[in-house]
Amino acid sequence: MIFYFSGTGNSKWIAEQLAEKTDDTAVDITTLNMAPELKDEKYVGLVFPVYAWAVPEPVRNFARQLAPNVGFAYGVCTCGAEAGLAMKQLNKIYPLQSSYSVVMPSNYIVGEDIEPQQTIRQKLKEAKQAVEQIADEITRHEPVNRVAEGGMAFLKSTLAGKGFDRFARTTKPFFAEDSCTGCGLCARICPSKTIRLAEGKPVWGETCYQCLACIHHCPQRAIQYGEKTKERGRYTIENYL
Structure with a gap:
């Protein structure tokens, strides 16, 4: 089962594409009252956007409710460019066999305008290729850590992440x-x-x-x-x- 959180649809699209390619089901975590009990799941996926180089609060809370599962657990975060330590943060809450980041169009217009149309379409083209590769690796249960953390990842994911939760929301x-x-x-x-x-x-x-x-x-x-x-x-x- 794939659990996702999404605002403008980037992470929802990733989750649904992976579900289709791995014969799985994608579920929006905001529609669930609590994390379901997982039994005999072949895969357990968590897909979400990075907020200020960190894991969004609803994803953190949901992951804490998830009981360990014998299935292949993986996480995919979407970001405009860099993910910081978001996937490592999630891995401490819910252990993962594989971690990925996928670059998608930026949408935080509180900080800056949306990107040029050509940039958006190019990012989506490359994201489709990335999803194909991720799905293939998941199907093979291949342990992978392909995350673009970027520079000063620790400072970004701690200071900026905590600042976002405290002041920007x-x-x-x-x-x-x-x-x-x-x-x-x-x-x-x-x-x-x-x-x-x-x-x-x-x-x-x-x-x-x-x-x-x-x-x-x-x-x-x-x-x-x-x-x-x-x-x-x-x-x-x-x-x-």
């Missing part, structure tokens, strides 16, 4: 512009269930993973995070597949 900058139609899509897809509609407009609670699913999926581009996201593009993988 505030919901105060979120707001919806007048173009919001009150469709409620943001509330339905929010993995932390922190969004509700009040008088036809989204209102954010305190718990947020900073996946930015609400911003990128809004059909009216009405959701912003402060002023800086107004002029920046939006990204969901569905627009490129």
